[in-house]
Amino acid sequence: MSNIAGRVREVFRGDQRVDADALIARLDAVRRFLSAVDGLLPDADLVPAHTLVERAGTRLALSRDHTVVALAGATGSGKSSLFNALAQLELSPVGVRRPTTGVTHACVWGPLEGANHLLDWIGVLPRHRFVRESALDADDETALHGLILLDLPDFDSVQRSHRLEVDRLLGLVDQVVWVVDPQKYADRVIHDSYLREFHRHREVTLVVLNQADRLPPAEVPRVLDDLRRLLDTDGLTGVPLLATTAIDPAGMVGLRNALERTVAERQAALRRLAGDVDTVVAGLDELVGSARPAGGPDDAAVNGLNRALAGAAGVPAVTEAVERAYRHRAGAATGWPVVRGWRRLRPDPLRRLHLPGPTGDQADPAESLVAATSVPDPTAAQRSALGLAIRAVADRAAGDLPAAWPGAVTSAARSRLGDLPDALDRTIAGTDLGLDRRPVWWRLVGGVQWLVTLAAVVGLGWLVLGYALRALGLPALDNPMVGQVPLPTVLLLGGLLAGLLVAALTRPVVRWAARRARARADQRLTARVAQVGDEYVLTPVRTVLGSYAEARDALRDAARR
Ligand SMILES: Nc1nc2c(ncn2[C@@H]2O[C@H](COP(=O)(O)OP(=O)(O)OP(=O)(O)O)[C@@H](O)[C@H]2O)c(=O)[nH]1
Ligand SMILES: [Mg+2]
Numbered sequence: 001m002s003n004i005a006g007r008v009r010e011v012f013r014g015d016q017r018v019d020a021d022a023l024i025a026r027l028d029a030v031r032r033f034l035s036a037v038d039g040l041l042p043d044a045d046l047v048p049a050h051t052l053v054e055r056a057g058t059r060l061a062l063s064r065d066h067t068v069v070a071l072a073g074a075t076g077s078g079k080s081s082l083f084n085a086l087a088q089l090e091l092s093p094v095g096v097r098r099p100t101t102g103v104t105h106a107c108v109w110g111p112l113e114g115a116n117h118l119l120d121w122i123g124v125l126p127r128h129r130f131v132r133e134s135a136l137d138a139d140d141e142t143a144l145h146g147l148i149l150l151d152l153p154d155f156d157s158v159q160r161s162h163r164l165e166v167d168r169l170l171g172l173v174d175q176v177v178w179v180v181d182p183q184k185y186a187d188r189v190i191h192d193s194y195l196r197e198f199h200r201h202r203e204v205t206l207v208v209l210n211q212a213d214r215l216p217p218a219e220v221p222r223v224l225d226d227l228r229r230l231l232d233t234d235g236l237t238g239v240p241l242l243a244t245t246a247i248d249p250a251g252m253v254g255l256r257n258a259l260e261r262t263v264a265e266r267q268a269a270l271r272r273l274a275g276d277v278d279t280v281v282a283g284l285d286e287l288v289g290s291a292r293p294a295g296g297p298d299d300a301a302v303n304g305l306n307r308a309l310a311g312a313a314g315v316p317a318v319t320e321a322v323e324r325a326y327r328h329r330a331g332a333a334t335g336w337p338v339v340r341g342w343r344r345l346r347p348d349p350l351r352r353l354h355l356p357g358p359t360g361d362q363a364d365p366a367e368s369l370v371a372a373t374s375v376p377d378p379t380a381a382q383r384s385a386l387g388l389a390i391r392a393v394a395d396r397a398a399g400d401l402p403a404a405w406p407g408a409v410t411s412a413a414r415s416r417l418g419d420l421p422d423a424l425d426r427t428i429a430g431t432d433l434g435l436d437r438r439p440v441w442w443r444l445v446g447g448v449q450w451l452v453t454l455a456a457v458v459g460l461g462w463l464v465l466g467y468a469l470r471a472l473g474l475p476a477l478d479n480p481m482v483g484q485v486p487l488p489t490v491l492l493l494g495g496l497l498a499g500l501l502v503a504a505l506t507r508p509v510v511r512w513a514a515r516r517a518r519a520r521a522d523q524r525l526t527a528r529v530a531q532v533g534d535e536y537v538l539t540p541v542r543t544v545l546g547s548y549a550e551a552r553d554a555l556r557d558a559a560r561r
Helices: 003-007 020-037 043-061 079-087 112-122 138-144 160-170 188-204 219-233 249-265 268-288 299-313 315-334 337-345 380-398 404-414 417-430 440-471 487-559
Strands: 067-073 105-108 129-131 147-151 175-180 205-209 241-243
Touching: 020 043, 020 268, 020 487, 043 268, 067 079, 067 160, 067 249, 067 268, 079 105, 079 147, 079 175, 079 249, 105 112, 112 129, 112 147, 138 249, 147 249, 175 188, 175 249, 188 205, 188 219, 188 268, 205 219, 205 249, 219 241, 241 249, 268 487, 299 315, 299 380, 299 417, 299 487, 315 337, 315 440, 315 487, 337 440, 380 404, 380 487, 404 487, 417 487, 440 487
Parallel strands: 067 147, 067 175, 105 129, 175 205, 205 241
Antiparallel strands: 105 147
16 A cells, blocks of 8 residues: 555544544645646546545535434344434334335434535435424433434345435445344445445444344343454444444433434534545545656657657758758859859759748748748658657656556647647748858958959950950050050959859858858757747646646645544
């Protein structure tokens, strides 16, 4: 058995008082537990806790001045006889035909008005409610004022409806007096199906061996001893055990005194509910256990997730496009002006992915809810890698949580899987890839290229003009000479050669800078994709772990008497 259940004290508390405020705090803790695990644990496992919270709330809101005591037992044990003997009236028919009592009868000591709401809730029909108060014997009965005694049908009945009625009422009453008779006191049904189930309600359990007059007086202590031994085996050590004789007022004194004490203490309802909380907490214990709430998935699992997300988001394709786009744009800015125009005609590799183009125009991440880019869809392998990474995150996060939780953690990790592709796509579209600013050196090199090209054009123009003048028989231009070569020729050839040389020298620099741009983009994209992973996978997982921690704390508070 686990720790929390162990902490619920199993010792018989006898007349230890239950503080109403402490009980309400424990019930609040059960409520907190339920809200923490809502939607995470199977509803079927939570039914007893929900029932407790609802019943306890209602019972405490109804009269606390009344104590509802049920007489329960096998058919013919003498429940109705005891009921009538205590009421000193023939209220519930006693018969020889078995079973006799088919519906619950109630007798209220004191005015009926105050008790009616309680009896409505318990479900005793008005025609089976009786009042034990008359002017003649009012003084004798004051000690029982506030008692609502119920005569239940038989729980071992051939009539299924009787058993259902008994089971329902045993869940609602404040105290149970189990009535057994000398013939059937050792019957397995009463011990296995009922008394054993009540071991957490020992404080509100009383057992009577009725029809004691049918035994030779010397036998009574021996039968009581035998019954006590059976009760010990049932886990009911220490519960009051009395011998009664319904047909003789003297044989009722012990039971009557016990009931008077119960009524005077006004504790039965609280003790009953405290026992209910113990039962519910013990039942929930294995759902929560004592495992420490894990801190979350470890770094290795998170890194694996980020890698898988980056793959599924097409980060490698984008970073490759960034490298090519850098080369493309740098080429267009620094290349030989003669071929620059031709370069510009070729599409920008990032534009092809519908990512920010050469002007650096950023896609607005909130702009659309559908795929924003044309980054290729993840392959089947990437999708399955992502599935495995998410599962690994869930497994590591769940750690050694009790069996009911890993499923909830996995569901949480996968809960937003459907939204991931769009989120990743929007993130990729919204990430500044670092290409929007044109480096100064591009402009410088571009300027030099223009200058040398201009020189070549001037040289060409000069030469063309010289030829034209010569062709028309006009006086030739007086070309200045640079060494042996005329200046226009130097300008033309020098300009062309310088242009090609600058282009050739720039190329390795561009390649190196493009690789850096790719690495920078990779870093940014990976960081943004990790944010998406955090929001869509890790946050839901952490929420479940938080709920586990809350549930565990709440259950610990609920267990505290
Ligand atoms: N001698 C003797 N007979 C008793 C005593 N109590 C009950 N009886 C008799 O036992 C029989 C059954 O009594 P009931 O009170 O009807 O028993 P019950 O437990 O209400 O039975 P169901 O209503 O069928 O569940 C009746 O004939 C009673 O007269 C007792 O203390 N001594
Ligand atoms: Mg009866």
